[in-house]
Amino acid sequence: MADRLKAFFAPRSLAVVGASDNAYWGRNAITNLKIIDFDGQVVPVNPKRKTVLGIECVTSLRDLSKPVDLVYVAAPIDAVSSVLSDAGHVGIRNAVIISAGFGEAGVEGQRLQASLKDDAQEKGITILGPNCPGFINFTDGVSAYGQEIPSSMPKGSVGIILQSGALTSVILKLARTHAVGLSKVVCMGNEAIVRAVDVLEYMIADEATQVIAMFLEQIRDGDHFLQLARRALEAGKAIVVFKVGRTPEGQRAALAHTGAVAGDDAVVEAALRQSGVVRVHSLEELLITAGLLSRVPPLKGARMAVITGSGGACDIIADRASDEGLQLPSFSPGTLAELKAYLPKFATVQNPLDTAAVDTVRDTGTAATAMDVVAEIVSRDPNFDFVLYNGFNVVPQVAGSAEDQEKHTARIAHVGHMLRQSEKPIIPVSLSCMEVGPFASSLYDANDLFMLGGIEFGLKAIGHAVRWNQARTKVHTAETPRKTVPLTVLASRKGAWSEFEGRQLLDANDVPLVPATLVQTVDEAVKASESLGYPVVLKICSAAIAHKSDIGGVALNLRSADEVRTAFASVEQAGRREAGDKIDGVLVSPMRPRGVELFAGVTVDPSFGPTLAVGLGGVWIEVLRDVSLRVLPVSEADVVEMLSSLRARPLLDGARGGPKVDIAKVAQVICKIAHASLSIGPNLQAFEVNPIWALDDRVEALDVLVVTD
Structure with missing residues (x-):
C-alpha cells in the first residue's frame, strides 16, 4: 500500500466530479489546485455546464480520452456508485470520496460502505474516504481537497494525518500562525480502504516528511501501528499523536463519529510511550511539538539554560521545566565570570537568567542586541545541552518606520547566523502563543528561524523532544524479547482453567512456584502438610471458581494436623457450594513468611x-x-x-x-x-x-x- 500511495498522493492529472463555479466542495477542489500551483491536467466533470472556473468540462468520466491519475468525487451519496463504475470503465485507479452517509451513519450506512469497498476492490480502485475532504501535497504542489486552503502556507517536513476532516482547516491555520512547514496533509474519513496506518507507512518512507503529526479518534490496527512506530523511531522520524477518547464521554463521542470502539486509554498511553511515540493533548501542542522536532537538531540531554528579560518569565519557566523533567544546572565558573562582567551590576547571575535590561545599558556596535551576546556566551557553556532564548519579544508584530525595519531585519539576520553556527541548539521562544505578528514572522521565515509558540506549549514541546531522543537512543540498544511458540493443546480449552492447570503452564515456562500438592481427602491433606512443613495454606482447586478467597475457599497459616482437618472440611464445603462436583480437589502449599x-x-x-x-x-x-x-x-x-x-x-x-x-x-x-x-x-x-x-x-x-x- 505504501508504494501505491506514493502515486496516489502525487497525481499529474486529476478529474473533479461535481466541479462547480459556486458549490462549496466542487468550487474549492478546483481553486485549491490554483492556490497550490498545480501544473498538471485538471478536468472538471459536470453534465450541466460547459466550463467551470474557465476550464472546459466533460459530462462524465466516460467521456475522457484517457484515464486521469485520480478522481475527486464531490457527488451525492446516491451517485457515488455510478461514478465509481465510470472510473473503473475508463481505467482510473485512484479516488477521493467526500460523500457522507456511509459507515458513520449507522447500520444502513455501514452496508453501503461495505458495498462500496467491495465494488472498488473489484475494479482495482484505491479509495481515500468516504466522508473525507481529501488531501494536500505541499511538497509536489497538488491537492485533492474540498475545503479552503489558506494562502501563504509554509512548506516543510511535517506530515499530518487526521481522523477528522473538519479539524483540517484549524490545523492549517495553526500551522501558518506558528510557521510549521507542512509536507502532506491527509484526512482519513471512514477508512474504507486506505487506513491511517497505511498513510503512516507511506509518510515514514516519504523523504520529504521528517515528523508525522496525527489526530486519532481510534487506533484500529494497534499491532501494525506499533511496528511502524518502531520503524519510524529507528529511522529517526518522530511521530506525534493527539489521541482522543480517553474519558468515557470522549469514547462515546469517538464511537458516534467513527463507528469504531475506543480502546482503554491507559493501554494507549503505555503502548505509545514504549514505542517512542510522543503523545500530546491539544491541537496547539500537536503542531508546536511537531514544528520543534522538525526544525531543531536532536536535544541530546535535559540540561537547559534559560535566557530571558523577565524575572516573572524565569519563575514560570523554572516551574514548567520541573514538570517536564528538565534540568537547570548552574553556569560554569568561566561563564559565570563572563556574564558578571557583561551584565549590569544589579543583575542576579543564575539559571534561569534575567538579563536585567542589559539592552538598555550596552551597545554592541553590531546588529546584535546585548541579549544576543548573552545568548552566545551561554551557548558555549559545557554545563548545558541546549539554550532556551526568550529574547525575541522586542521584534514588532507590524512593520514600523523604514529605519526600524532595517534595524530589526539586520538583527534577525545576525541571530539566524548565530543559531546556525552554535555547537548546541539555541531555541527561540515567545512569551505567549499569540505574540508573533506578520512582520516578525516574515523576518523569521527569511532567516529560517522557528519560534516556539509561548512558554507553556514551548516547554511541553521541549520536554517531548528530550524524551523522544532518549527513546530513539534506547531503541538501538534494547534487547530483543524472545519469541514464543503457542501451546495449542492447552489453549484449545474454553473458559477458566483450574489453578492446577495454570501451575502446569507456569512450570513449563520455568516460572518458580511455591510447592503445592493436590489432594482429595483430609488424610492426604494432613500427609501433604507434614511433608511440606507447617504452617501451610489450603485452597480449593476448581476451574469454576476464579476468586477462591471470596467464597471461603482459602485457609491460611495452618500450624497443626487438627487445624488442617478442620480447614479442609470448610474449604471443600465452600468449593462444593460454589461449583458442585466441578472441583479438582484441594491444593496444599507451605505458608510463606512476610515478603x-x-x-x-x-x-x-x-x-x-x-x-x-x-x-x-x-x-x-x-x-x-x-x-x-x-x-x-x-x-x-x-x-x-x-x-x-x-x-x-x-x-x-x-x-x-x-x-x-x-x-x-x-x-x-x-x-x-x-x-x-x-x-x-x-x-x-x-x-x-x-x-x-x-x-x-x-x-x-x-x-x-x-x-x-
Whole structure:
C-alpha cells in the first residue's frame, strides 16, 4: 500500500466530479489546485455546464480520452456508485470520496460502505474516504481537497494525518500562525480502504516528511501501528499523536463519529510511550511539538539554560521545566565570570537568567542586541545541552518606520547566523502563543528561524523532544524479547482453567512456584502438610471458581494436623457450594513468611493485543490501582522500568524496615510469566499471577488464573 500511495498522493492529472463555479466542495477542489500551483491536467466533470472556473468540462468520466491519475468525487451519496463504475470503465485507479452517509451513519450506512469497498476492490480502485475532504501535497504542489486552503502556507517536513476532516482547516491555520512547514496533509474519513496506518507507512518512507503529526479518534490496527512506530523511531522520524477518547464521554463521542470502539486509554498511553511515540493533548501542542522536532537538531540531554528579560518569565519557566523533567544546572565558573562582567551590576547571575535590561545599558556596535551576546556566551557553556532564548519579544508584530525595519531585519539576520553556527541548539521562544505578528514572522521565515509558540506549549514541546531522543537512543540498544511458540493443546480449552492447570503452564515456562500438592481427602491433606512443613495454606482447586478467597475457599497459616482437618472440611464445603462436583480437589502449599506481594496480569486489548500490567499484589491491586502497563512482548529491562515507575517503588527497597526484594530477579520472573501467557496464542483472554511473593532474591508465584476462549 505504501508504494501505491506514493502515486496516489502525487497525481499529474486529476478529474473533479461535481466541479462547480459556486458549490462549496466542487468550487474549492478546483481553486485549491490554483492556490497550490498545480501544473498538471485538471478536468472538471459536470453534465450541466460547459466550463467551470474557465476550464472546459466533460459530462462524465466516460467521456475522457484517457484515464486521469485520480478522481475527486464531490457527488451525492446516491451517485457515488455510478461514478465509481465510470472510473473503473475508463481505467482510473485512484479516488477521493467526500460523500457522507456511509459507515458513520449507522447500520444502513455501514452496508453501503461495505458495498462500496467491495465494488472498488473489484475494479482495482484505491479509495481515500468516504466522508473525507481529501488531501494536500505541499511538497509536489497538488491537492485533492474540498475545503479552503489558506494562502501563504509554509512548506516543510511535517506530515499530518487526521481522523477528522473538519479539524483540517484549524490545523492549517495553526500551522501558518506558528510557521510549521507542512509536507502532506491527509484526512482519513471512514477508512474504507486506505487506513491511517497505511498513510503512516507511506509518510515514514516519504523523504520529504521528517515528523508525522496525527489526530486519532481510534487506533484500529494497534499491532501494525506499533511496528511502524518502531520503524519510524529507528529511522529517526518522530511521530506525534493527539489521541482522543480517553474519558468515557470522549469514547462515546469517538464511537458516534467513527463507528469504531475506543480502546482503554491507559493501554494507549503505555503502548505509545514504549514505542517512542510522543503523545500530546491539544491541537496547539500537536503542531508546536511537531514544528520543534522538525526544525531543531536532536536535544541530546535535559540540561537547559534559560535566557530571558523577565524575572516573572524565569519563575514560570523554572516551574514548567520541573514538570517536564528538565534540568537547570548552574553556569560554569568561566561563564559565570563572563556574564558578571557583561551584565549590569544589579543583575542576579543564575539559571534561569534575567538579563536585567542589559539592552538598555550596552551597545554592541553590531546588529546584535546585548541579549544576543548573552545568548552566545551561554551557548558555549559545557554545563548545558541546549539554550532556551526568550529574547525575541522586542521584534514588532507590524512593520514600523523604514529605519526600524532595517534595524530589526539586520538583527534577525545576525541571530539566524548565530543559531546556525552554535555547537548546541539555541531555541527561540515567545512569551505567549499569540505574540508573533506578520512582520516578525516574515523576518523569521527569511532567516529560517522557528519560534516556539509561548512558554507553556514551548516547554511541553521541549520536554517531548528530550524524551523522544532518549527513546530513539534506547531503541538501538534494547534487547530483543524472545519469541514464543503457542501451546495449542492447552489453549484449545474454553473458559477458566483450574489453578492446577495454570501451575502446569507456569512450570513449563520455568516460572518458580511455591510447592503445592493436590489432594482429595483430609488424610492426604494432613500427609501433604507434614511433608511440606507447617504452617501451610489450603485452597480449593476448581476451574469454576476464579476468586477462591471470596467464597471461603482459602485457609491460611495452618500450624497443626487438627487445624488442617478442620480447614479442609470448610474449604471443600465452600468449593462444593460454589461449583458442585466441578472441583479438582484441594491444593496444599507451605505458608510463606512476610515478603512483598506483587501482581502480574495479562489482558487482551482490542487494539494492541496482549498487554502486561504490573503492580503491588494481593488486595492492594484493587485498592491502590498502582500499575504500570506495557504491550507484549517485553524484555527484562522493560519490566525493571515498569517496577521502577510504580508509586510503591520504595516498598521494594524495604522502606521503613520492611522486606526487600531483588528487582532484577522479580523482572526475570515476570518476563517468564508474560512469556507463558503468550504461549497460549490467540485464544488468550486473561492471565493473572496474584500474588507473586518476593523476599530478597526469592521469588515465587503463589496463585494463577488463566482464562481462554
